Amino acid sequence: MTLYCVVALIAAAVIWASVSQVDMIVTAQGKLITTHPNLVVQPLETSVIRDIRVRAGDTVNRGDLLATLDPTFSQADLDQLQNRVAAFDASTDRLRAELDGVEYVAEDPANAEQALQRKVFLQRKAAYDVQIQNYDAQIASAEANLKTAQDEQLVLSQRLDNMRSIEAMRSALMAKEVGSKLNFLLSRDARLEVESNLARVRGSIVDNTHRLDKARADQQVFAAEFRRAAYQELVEALPKRNSAAEELKKAELRRKLIVLHAPADAVVLEVANRTVGSVLREAETLFVLVPRDETLQAEVNVEGKDIGQVAVGQSVRIKFEAFPFQKYGTATGEVRVISQDSFSPDPKVEGARRASSPYYRVLVDLRDTHLRLPPEHLQLIPGMAVTAEMKVGKRTVISYFLYPLLRGLDESIREY
Numbered sequence: 284m285t286l287y288c289v290v291a292l293i294a295a296a297v298i299w300a301s302v303s304q305v306d307m308i309v310t311a312q313g314k315l316i317t318t319h320p321n322l323v324v325q326p327l328e329t330s331v332i333r334d335i336r337v338r339a340g341d342t343v344n345r346g347d348l349l350a351t352l353d354p355t356f357s358q359a360d361l362d363q364l365q366n367r368v369a370a371f372d373a374s375t376d377r378l379r380a381e382l383d384g385v386e387y388v389a390e391d392p393a394n395a396e397q398a399l400q401r402k403v404f405l406q407r408k409a410a411y412d413v414q415i416q417n418y419d420a421q422i423a424s425a426e427a428n429l430k431t432a433q434d435e436q437l438v439l440s441q442r443l444d445n446m447r448s449i450e451a452m453r454s455a456l457m458a459k460e461v462g463s464k465l466n467f468l469l470s471r472d473a474r475l476e477v478e479s480n481l482a483r484v485r486g487s488i489v490d491n492t493h494r495l496d497k498a499r500a501d502q503q504v505f506a507a508e509f510r511r512a513a514y515q516e517l518v519e520a521l522p523k524r525n526s527a528a529e530e531l532k533k534a535e536l537r538r539k540l541i542v543l544h545a546p547a548d549a550v551v552l553e554v555a556n557r558t559v560g561s562v563l564r565e566a567e568t569l570f571v572l573v574p575r576d577e578t579l580q581a582e583v584n585v586e587g588k589d590i591g592q593v594a595v596g597q598s599v600r601i602k603f604e605a606f607p608f609q610k611y612g613t614a615t616g617e618v619r620v621i622s623q624d625s626f627s628p629d630p631k632v633e634g635a636r637r638a639s640s641p642y643y644r645v646l647v648d649l650r651d652t653h654l655r656l657p658p659e660h661l662q663l664i665p666g667m668a669v670t671a672e673m674k675v676g677k678r679t680v681i682s683y684f685l686y687p688l689l690r691g692l693d694e695s696i697r698e699y
Contacts, residue, residue, distance in 0.1 A: 314666055318577055436484045585642060
């Protein structure tokens with residue numbers, strides 16, 4: 284009877300173990316992080332620290348002053364480039380005024396560059412006007428001489444006609460032996476003199492016409508050359524001005540970054556071990572800020588042997604090392620991201636949290652973080668150590684006995 288009871292008890296236990304299931308939990312250690320990385324504040328270039336306004340643990344708002352660096356070099360570069368751009372602006376404005384034929388007036392008489400370009404404009408305009416007036420005088424002189432010669436040509440042409448008529452009449456009288464040969468010769472001599480004067484006047488007309496055309500052409504060439512030189516100077520000045528303007532933008536940014544401000548609402552996590560007067564190297568970290576009011580996530584390290592059971596969307600139970608779950612409760616979450624490659628253990632990490640084998644990183648979105656925390660307690664902040672319990676499935680009780688047995692049988696029936 285006792286034997287039957289024992290057999291029945293064993294059979295009942297086997298049946299219970301075969302049908303009863305328990306939750307499969309994968310446990311992973313990690314910490315709280317924000318959805319955005321920590322903010323690193325660093326100088327753009329090597330400088331000297333003039334003032335540090337915050338310490339580790341301080342709460343800052345967006346735009347708050349963190350530190351001030353020495354502005355000597357950046358301010359000198361900024362002033363130099365501002366003067367250079369102002370000089371190019373004044374020069375290009377003066378050149379455009381010359382090309383448009385309008386008066387160049389300094390908008391700010393106190394501006395040295397504009398005042399200088401005003402003087403240059405007046406000097407160039409005076410030289411241009413003098414040369415144009417000189418050409419105008421040459422043109423007027425040539426026109427007057429040409430008009431005189433043309434009038435003289437008209438008179439001489441009329442006289443030549445008269446002299447030819449007189450010569451013909453005296454030739455006829457001489458042929459009839461009525462007039463003397465002397466009168467005929469005198470009339471011929473007078474005609475030849477008029478013809479000579481007419482030839483001289485016609486040559487003068489040609490010469491004055493050439494002088495007039497040359498003076499007009501020289502005037503046009505001078506005006507065109509003046510504009511060409513102004514255009515050439517403008518074409519060369521504009522790229523230089525644009526290049527200087529781009530350099531000015533960089534200098535303004537460097538000068539602006541001499542004053543370091545908080546880029547967002549945050550808590551000062553770290554301050555570099557530097558004092559006022561210390562030299563800060565280019566891109567050296569001066570402050571590390573943790574963003575405030577950011578959504579928190581749990582970043583946990585899952586061992587390689589367990590990662591095959593973890594899937595995106597699985598529910599997670601999160602315990603906080605700073606708040607014992609027996610007293611304050613736990614948070615819930617959901618697996619959002621699983622790293623696609625493993626990470627090697629960090630030799631810098633010491634203690635129980637150091638991984639002994641390669642691990643995978645898993646990001647868990649926090650869903651319910653309402654712990655039973657009194658108002659005076661610190662709330663959840665980045666960096667808190669957590670333990671994540673991921674429910675990955677169920678298994679029967681008997682599998683805990685069978686799986687080791689099957690593994691032993693599989694590994695024992697082989698030769699090494």
